Amino acid sequence: MKISISKENHLKAIFHLESDHGTVTTNELAAALHTRPASITDMLKKLQKEGLVLYERYKGFSLSQDGKMAAVQIIRNHRLWECFLVDHLDFDWSQVHEMAEELEHLTSRKLIDRLDFFLGFPRTDPHGDPIPDSDGKFTRQIAQIPLPNLLTGKEATVTAIRPQTDQILELLQHKKIKIGTRITIRKKFDFDDSLEIEVDGGASTTVSALVAKNIYVSVQK
Amino acid sequence: MKISISKENHLKAIFHLESDHGTVTTNELAAALHTRPASITDMLKKLQKEGLVLYERYKGFSLSQDGKMAAVQIIRNHRLWECFLVDHLDFDWSQVHEMAEELEHLTSRKLIDRLDFFLGFPRTDPHGDPIPDSDGKFTRQIAQIPLPNLLTGKEATVTAIRPQTDQILELLQHKKIKIGTRITIRKKFDFDDSLEIEVDGGASTTVSALVAKNIYVSVQK
DNA sequence: ATTATATTTTAGGCAAATCTAAAAATTTAA
DNA sequence: TTAAATTTTTAGATTTGCCTAAAATATAAT
Ligand SMILES: [Mn+2]
Ligand SMILES: [Mn+2]
Ligand SMILES: [Mn+2]
Ligand SMILES: [Mn+2]
Numbered sequence: 336m337k338i339s340i341s342k343e344n345h346l347k348a349i350f351h352l353e354s355d356h357g358t359v360t361t362n363e364l365a366a367a368l369h370t371r372p373a374s375i376t377d378m379l380k381k382l383q384k385e386g387l388v389l390y391e392r393y394k395g396f397s398l399s400q401d402g403k404m405a406a407v408q409i410i411r412n413h414r415l416w417e418c419f420l421v422d423h424l425d426f427d428w429s430q431v432h433e434m435a436e437e438l439e440h441l442t443s444r445k446l447i448d449r450l451d452f453f454l455g456f457p458r459t460d461p462h463g464d465p466i467p468d469s470d471g472k473f474t475r476q477i478a479q480i481p482l483p484n485l486l487t488g489k490e491a492t493v494t495a496i497r498p499q500t501d502q503i504l505e506l507l508q509h510k511k512i513k514i515g516t517r518i519t520i521r522k523k524f525d526f527d528d529s530l531e532i533e534v535d536g537g538a539s540t541t542v543s544a545l546v547a548k549n550i551y552v553s554v555q556k
Numbered sequence: 557m558k559i560s561i562s563k564e565n566h567l568k569a570i571f572h573l574e575s576d577h578g579t580v581t582t583n584e585l586a587a588a589l590h591t592r593p594a595s596i597t598d599m600l601k602k603l604q605k606e607g608l609v610l611y612e613r614y615k616g617f618s619l620s621q622d623g624k625m626a627a628v629q630i631i632r633n634h635r636l637w638e639c640f641l642v643d644h645l646d647f648d649w650s651q652v653h654e655m656a657e658e659l660e661h662l663t664s665r666k667l668i669d670r671l672d673f674f675l676g677f678p679r680t681d682p683h684g685d686p687i688p689d690s691d692g693k694f695t696r697q698i699a700q701i702p703l704p705n706l707l708t709g710k711e712a713t714v715t716a717i718r719p720q721t722d723q724i725l726e727l728l729q730h731k732k733i734k735i736g737t738r739i740t741i742r743k744k745f746d747f748d749d750s751l752e753i754e755v756d757g758g759a760s761t762t763v764s765a766l767v768a769k770n771i772y773v774s775v776q777k
Numbered sequence: 778a779t780t781a782t783a784t785t786t787t788a789g790g791c792a793a794a795t796c797t798a799a800a801a802a803t804t805t806a807a
Numbered sequence: 808t809t810a811a812a813t814t815t816t817t818a819g820a821t822t823t824g825c826c827t828a829a830a831a832t833a834t835a836a837t
Pocket of ligand 3: 656
């Protein structure tokens with residue numbers, strides 16, 4: 336009935352890779368989990384026996400419905416704990432991932448549901464990623480676009496940074512940009528695709544095309 | 557360097573049994589951990605090799621200084637998480653132990669120290685047990701006595717319930733007695749050693765000798 | 778002081794999760 | 808369409824944490 340921590344990590348990784356590029360391979364999964372392809376094959380056979388993945392040797396694999404549900408639950412745990420760490424223990428988003436990697440495996444369903452209540456049912460984690468509800472349903476996310484696609488002069492809210500590296504975090508922290516920050520593009524420079532932006536209706540600053548591409552914003556709400 | 561969850565559980569159990577009756581035996585430890593004596597011997601050999609216990613075959617064993625420090629750290633984690641669960645997630649003390657049993661094994665020292673801060677550096681957990689500080693030092697506890705030893709008419713504060721079973725908790729919950737409750741003995745009945753007590757300066761109630769013996773109180777503070 | 782009882786340890790095994798090296802299957806390229 | 812390269816799987820080990828059954832040791836009772 337209860338899934339081991341290692342199995343949970345495998346299911347979660349499959350889920351993420353599947354969401355990203357529709358399909359997963361043994362090698363990719365091994366890389367994602369810092370393990371070896373042979374170990375993945377071993378684990379896959381066990382997960383299949385438990386009905387958590389559909390697997391045919393040499394042909395590929397994917398999560399079963401049960402596997403998907405299990406994965407989503409862990410992702411929910413992970414993201415809710417990240418909220419707790421950032422909002423209440425005052426960590427910043429670059430630090431919380433590791434800790435959440437452990438916290439996500441706690442087995443009490445009631446604990447996580449109460450935590451959700453305590454946090455006020457947040458809809459996204461500190462990185463802007465959506466948090467599924469207790470039944471595993473992701474609420475429709477508000478449409479988000481990469482910052483370079485935003486029309487000049489139109490105000491928008493930062494909803495995600497992706498991918499989240501320590502380096503971009505450091506840069507954005509310095510420029511006072513985070514999830515929830517309001518941004519308006521003042522000027523687009525065709526020369527290098529850098530942008531001059533206004534941050535929270537105050538000072539202006541310039542970001543490179545690379546930085547801009549990693550910032551996702553939403554014009555609604 | 558890092559101690560496995562199972563080893564942490566062993567160290568903690570040894571610590572508790574040692575504190576209780578000064579010494580621990582293989583059988584006791586096996587019972588406490590719901591495992592077999594042979595498994596204890598195996599584990600003891602490993603813990604000795606790592607310098608966490610002092611062990612001589614057939615002669616007995618005890619925690620080394622390192623082992624003691626590790627155990628205290630886990631106990632700190634356990635009790636701080638119990639505080640969080642009761643004070644912020646609104647669980648009651650009978651429910652938190654299991655969850656804390658998992659939470660205590662999280663590896664981030666910084667996490668637990670921030671949690672401590674978030675909680676306001678509590679000195680005892682919801683069961684009245686003392687919480688060591690980040691360096692593993694237990695602050696001197698205020699003197700506590702079993703309720704039957706309290707003088708009639710002298711007001712005191714409930715500081716602990718021991719042992720904590722679900723049954724006594726249920727009873728005390730019904731009578732609105734918990735850690736921090738103020739109690740004054742109004743009458744001691746010699747016939748069965750039951751006590752008539754006043755709870756929080758309000759209504760009076762009667763508790764049996766057995767119940768009274770499990771309630772610890774402090775007159776100071 | 779023997780003998781009986783209880784405790785503790787060894788011997789041998791098993792399941793989970795990993796690994797390396799080698800074999801098998803698939804995919805890509807010539 | 809065969810050969811080469813890549814991917815995936817098997818075979819065989821290892822480590823950790825636990826088990827049962829049997830042997831060793833210590834303790835208690837005649
Ligand atoms: Mn994890
Ligand atoms: Mn996240
Ligand atoms: Mn535990
Ligand atoms: Mn406690």
